[in-house]
Amino acid sequence: MVAMFIKLHALIAIDMSPDQKEHWDRTYADNPVFFGNEPSFIARRAMELMKEEGCREVLELGPGQGRDTVHLAAAGYNIAAVDYSPVSCQQLSDVCDNVEAVCCDIRQGLPFPDRYFDACFSHMFFTMSFRSWELDGMMSEVYRVLRPGGLMFYSVRNHKDPHFRKGNHVAEEIWEKNDFEVRYFCEYDIRKLAQRFDLVSIEEFEEGPLPRRLYAVTMRRPSR
Ligand SMILES: C[S@@+](CC[C@H](N)C(=O)[O-])C[C@H]1O[C@@H](n2cnc3c(N)ncnc32)[C@H](O)[C@@H]1O
Numbered sequence: 001m002v003a004m005f006i007k008l009h010a011l012i013a014i015d016m017s018p019d020q021k022e023h024w025d026r027t028y029a030d031n032p033v034f035f036g037n038e039p040s041f042i043a044r045r046a047m048e049l050m051k052e053e054g055c056r057e058v059l060e061l062g063p064g065q066g067r068d069t070v071h072l073a074a075a076g077y078n079i080a081a082v083d084y085s086p087v088s089c090q091q092l093s094d095v096c097d098n099v100e101a102v103c104c105d106i107r108q109g110l111p112f113p114d115r116y117f118d119a120c121f122s123h124m125f126f127t128m129s130f131r132s133w134e135l136d137g138m139m140s141e142v143y144r145v146l147r148p149g150g151l152m153f154y155s156v157r158n159h160k161d162p163h164f165r166k167g168n169h170v171a172e173e174i175w176e177k178n179d180f181e182v183r184y185f186c187e188y189d190i191r192k193l194a195q196r197f198d199l200v201s202i203e204e205f206e207e208g209p210l211p212r213r214l215y216a217v218t219m220r221r222p223s224r
Contacts (some may be wrong), residue, residue: 042205
């Protein structure tokens with residue numbers, strides 16, 4: 001009986017939290033520069049290495065309103081940017097001419113050919129409300145669309161973040177606060193996700209007034 005109640009309660013709790021896609025749409029519609037205009041720490045890091053390696057074709061996952069995308073595009077990269085929020089895709093198209101904004105749910109796969117991109121970049125995308133199997137599936141897709149030797153840069157919030165284990169528990173290490181569902185990572189999670197890649201570095205950084213505490217991860221698809 002108690003087990004049944006807990007199970008039902010958990011289901012109701014999850015159902016009560018707003019759909020994350022709609023939540024992002026509303027957030028972006030209400031706040032035209034939600035994360036600011038400055039490029040993130042990880043975008044600056046990624047641009048240094050992409051320049052050194054002569055990258056051209058770059059995939060961005062979860063660009064939001066494009067605070068990093070505009071800087072990547074200005075640096076001359078050909079960008080394909082994928083976000084499931086139609087508001088994000090519209091706002092991105094308004095601010096960047098030379099970016100292909102693709103509106104789709106990345107959990108359903110990436111609509112690009114194998115080995116197409118020199119690099120993949122994503123700031124605070126994998127730290128969204130994804131279950132382990134969804135993370136594994138999306139990382140396999142990133143591996144597929146990267147050329148051998150291609151680079152993968154991503155950031156996620158970590159266990160030192162002030163919001164870790166605060167608010168409502170959703171599942172696994174996912175917590176909901178102010179209607180945002182966020183997954184928090186430890187180093188073990190990063191190494192597990194890197195299985196098919198060569199892990200180049202894990203760096204810690206902070207962002208925003210909270211401040212959010214994040215890992216910046218660099219990986220490479222092996223050359224062979
Ligand atoms: C925390 S925001 C980061 C936005 C941007 N990278 C930045 O740092 O300014 C996460 C973004 O991922 C997008 N997103 C979340 N889940 C998604 C999914 N399953 N498929 C595609 N985009 C998704 C959201 O719409 C949102 O724009």
